[in-house]
Amino acid sequence: MHADSTHDPHAATDTAAAETAYFSLRGMHTRACESFLETLATDIDGVRDAAASYSAETVRVTYDSERVDTDAIADGLSRWGYRASLPSPDATDEDRSALAFDRIRTAFAIIVVAPVYMLYLVFFYPLYLGLYPDAYLDAHAIVVGLYGPIVLFTTITVFGVGFPIFRSAYISLRERRLTLNVLVALSALAAYAYSVLSLAFFDKAYLSFDIAMTIIVVATIANYVRAADEQRTVVDLAERLDGSQSRATRLTDGGTETLPVNDCEAGDTLLIKPGEHVPLDGRVINGRGAVNEALVTGEARPQRKIPGDDVVGGSVAIDGALEVQVGDGATSLLDQLRALVWDLQATRTNVARLTSRIAIRYVPLVSVLTVVTFAGWLFAGAMLDTALLTGLSVLVVACPVALTLAGPLALGRGLTTAADRGVAVLDRTLLERITDVDIVAFDKTGTLTTGELCVTDITALGDREELLARAAAVESRSSHPIAAAIGELATPTEDVSEFEHHRYGVSATVEGSRTAVGNPALFSEFDWEIPETVRLRVAEIHATGELPAVVGWDGAATGIVALADAPRENWKEVVEHLAADGRRVVCITGDDPQVAARFEESAIEEVFADVTPESKEEIIRDLGEEGRVAMVGDGTNDAPALAAADIGVAMLAGSDFTATAADALLTSDDLDSFVNCLTIACETHRRFVENLVLALAVPTIGTMLAVAGVVTPVVASALLVVSTLFVVINSRRSLA
Numbered sequence: 001m002h003a004d005s006t007h008d009p010h011a012a013t014d015t016a017a018a019e020t021a022y023f024s025l026r027g028m029h030t031r032a033c034e035s036f037l038e039t040l041a042t043d044i045d046g047v048r049d050a051a052a053s054y055s056a057e058t059v060r061v062t063y064d065s066e067r068v069d070t071d072a073i074a075d076g077l078s079r080w081g082y083r084a085s086l087p088s089p090d091a092t093d094e095d096r097s098a099l100a101f102d103r104i105r106t107a108f109a110i111i112v113v114a115p116v117y118m119l120y121l122v123f124f125y126p127l128y129l130g131l132y133p134d135a136y137l138d139a140h141a142i143v144v145g146l147y148g149p150i151v152l153f154t155t156i157t158v159f160g161v162g163f164p165i166f167r168s169a170y171i172s173l174r175e176r177r178l179t180l181n182v183l184v185a186l187s188a189l190a191a192y193a194y195s196v197l198s199l200a201f202f203d204k205a206y207l208s209f210d211i212a213m214t215i216i217v218v219a220t221i222a223n224y225v226r227a228a229d230e231q232r233t234v235v236d237l238a239e240r241l242d243g244s245q246s247r248a249t250r251l252t253d254g255g256t257e258t259l260p261v262n263d264c265e266a267g268d269t270l271l272i273k274p275g276e277h278v279p280l281d282g283r284v285i286n287g288r289g290a291v292n293e294a295l296v297t298g299e300a301r302p303q304r305k306i307p308g309d310d311v312v313g314g315s316v317a318i319d320g321a322l323e324v325q326v327g328d329g330a331t332s333l334l335d336q337l338r339a340l341v342w343d344l345q346a347t348r349t350n351v352a353r354l355t356s357r358i359a360i361r362y363v364p365l366v367s368v369l370t371v372v373t374f375a376g377w378l379f380a381g382a383m384l385d386t387a388l389l390t391g392l393s394v395l396v397v398a399c400p401v402a403l404t405l406a407g408p409l410a411l412g413r414g415l416t417t418a419a420d421r422g423v424a425v426l427d428r429t430l431l432e433r434i435t436d437v438d439i440v441a442f443d444k445t446g447t448l449t450t451g452e453l454c455v456t457d458i459t460a461l462g463d464r465e466e467l468l469a470r471a472a473a474v475e476s477r478s479s480h481p482i483a484a485a486i487g488e489l490a491t492p493t494e495d496v497s498e499f500e501h502h503r504y505g506v507s508a509t510v511e512g513s514r515t516a517v518g519n520p521a522l523f524s525e526f527d528w529e530i531p532e533t534v535r536l537r538v539a540e541i542h543a544t545g546e547l548p549a550v551v552g553w554d555g556a557a558t559g560i561v562a563l564a565d566a567p568r569e570n571w572k573e574v575v576e577h578l579a580a581d582g583r584r585v586v587c588i589t590g591d592d593p594q595v596a597a598r599f600e601e602s603a604i605e606e607v608f609a610d611v612t613p614e615s616k617e618e619i620i621r622d623l624g625e626e627g628r629v630a631m632v633g634d635g636t637n638d639a640p641a642l643a644a645a646d647i648g649v650a651m652l653a654g655s656d657f658t659a660t661a662a663d664a665l666l667t668s669d670d671l672d673s674f675v676n677c678l679t680i681a682c683e684t685h686r687r688f689v690e691n692l693v694l695a696l697a698v699p700t701i702g703t704m705l706a707v708a709g710v711v712t713p714v715v716a717s718a719l720l721v722v723s724t725l726f727v728v729i730n731s732r733r734s735l736a
Contacts, residue, residue, distance in 0.1 A: 289320020446634025
């Protein structure tokens with residue numbers, strides 16, 4: 001399998017040579033970098049399309065593999081201080097190593113500025129406080145001799161450590177986009193320039209090298225904190241999904257075996273049961289059935305597959321068990337996880353959009369105010385250095401470092417809190433959208449219930465062992481929880497073929513005889529005989545709220561397997577909580593109305609029973625006409641419905657690769673996690689508003705005082721640090 005390519009349905013794929021690769025890109029600091037890097041990529045001969053994500057620090061490139069390779073693309077992107085590389089096989093380690101580089105740069109900045117701050121503490125700050133006379137510095141040769149080292153260390157800090165910030169500002173202006181980094185770079189550059197001018201022409205007592213360093217160091221630390229929060233979210237997601245969504249069923253000479261998807265090789269034959277995702281690209285060699293490719297190709301109509309047809313990794317088997325031979329260059333789980341992480345981080349949130357809108361107004365406002373303040377003081381008769389100092393104070397106190405953190409840290413706290421409380425968020429916009437949900441649709445089996453069916457009784461009109469063996473043989477090709485329950489009681493025969501998935505059950509040819517397992521309606525559909533004994537026993541099982549699975553072959557029902565599925569302990573409390581908040585709650589199930597009747601005596605407004613997997617999606621779309629819908633399912637046959645809902649939430653214990661259809665996973669196997677997600681979403685929004693107030697309040701008050709000449713650059717830099725600390729500390733507080 002190609003480690004450097006993935007299947008991407010949105011990329012150009014007009015020839016077989018088109019491939020897609022994800023490149024880790026270090027050095028991105030604003031969204032202006034996105035369009036700049038996309039231009040760099042598309043200028044490379046052989047590259048067809050490129051999409052960059054500032055949040056994910058990733059560039060997705062679609063290229064012609066016959067004209068250019070990934071090494072050449074990485075070299076073409078590694079310019080202007082950016083560093084491009086193919087992701088390592090271990091995405092978690094890669095994220096940590098990238099974060100380690102940012103940590104080293106931050107530590108270096110702190111080490112370099114320490115000596116300069118010490119000199120300011122000993123010599124300059126006492127002068128500012130009036131403890132030394134103005135001529136003190138010029139009178140001491142030791143201080144005069146330290147001007148050189150101060151300039152040197154400051155230059156290294158501002159233009160070395162701060163290079164990514166200045167580059168980002170330059171690219172933002174080049175792309176004609178105003179970002180907050182433009183103002184950060186302008187503030188640091190102004191402080192540095194004023195200090196150099198003061199050293200050459202004005203009073204040496206008021207050098208602002210420390211101010212320039214403070215801006216760069218605080219901005220660097222802030223960027224590190226933001227990156228650490230975002231990487232922590234991605235690493236946590238990768239660790240939660242790794243091993244839980246990575247299994248495939250491989251056919252062997254002795255039967256089947258379950259193994260990690262990444263261990264599958266070209267030529268392996270995989271068994272895909274109804275409701276499961278096709279784990280890898282391949283070709284059908286046995287079996288017939290419909291496959292839903294909407295999640296991969298956007299094609300809404302299920303496609304019928306027969307032997308010889310190709311299937312796409314990530315598509316969903318609707319009916320019929322398929323035996324798929326893995327193809328060369330098949331998409332691996334690592335590729336899918338990388339694409340999932342891309343989707344998670346590349347999605348731009350409303351918070352990010354709001355920050356961008358603020359930047360468009362904030363940057364020119366502060367710039368104009370600085371110029372007006374400088375001109376106003378000159379007009380009022382102030383000396384040039386005094387006017388420059390006052391203007392610098394305005395620029396520094398308004399430096400928006402805290403504002404760059406307000407949104408990302410609030411969202412990061414919400415995502416990590418959600419993960420700690422059993423919700424792995426796969427779409428960053430989820431916490432913004434879920435509070436607007438009007439209708440919550442629960443799948444029954446595996447969601448409102450545990451999904452772990454157990455056999456409570458067996459009624460056989462003939463040989464009990466043969467009944468169980470045949471039932472197990474048919475169900476071995478099914479992914480329904482019934483299959484696991486029956487499979488525990490008997491070893492299925494290997495002579496199974498022509499498996500089919502029907503509305504009311506499943507059937508296959510077992511040892512030459514057509515055998516069916518399912519609802520009595522399946523036998524009526526086949527026009528098979530149903531003895532009166534079987535009908536009476538079915539009625540008795542229904543009366544107890546259990547599920548009857550009728551088994552038969554050779555045109556007649558020959559027995560019944562009774563199964564029970566226990567409701568989750570807290571399902572009523574969760575449903576009542578949602579209903580109390582004014583949300584409409586419905587239940588969707590493929591079970592008989594009699595089996596589903598127990599859920600009607602609750603806050604659930606409506607129960608859709610006897611629903612086929614294909615109809616779930618249709619019901620969700622119909623509900624969507626009445627309001628915003630959240631679908632909560634266990635993943636078995638739910639993928640299309642989860643994708644059709646405004647918000648799809650899946651139980652992690654559901655079928656493999658459910659993550660591709662869901663916006664979030666409930667990892668704790670507890671419905672309380674869904675309620676927690678709603679609470680966390682509200683708290684995250686409140687935290688962002690608090691951060692925004694803190695990030696703007698201090699600069700606003702400080703700017704007014706700076707315009708009046710009350711705030712000096714030293715005080716302005718202190719206020720900058722204080723406002724940043726306020727935002728960081730507030731973001732670190734636990735969410736209720």
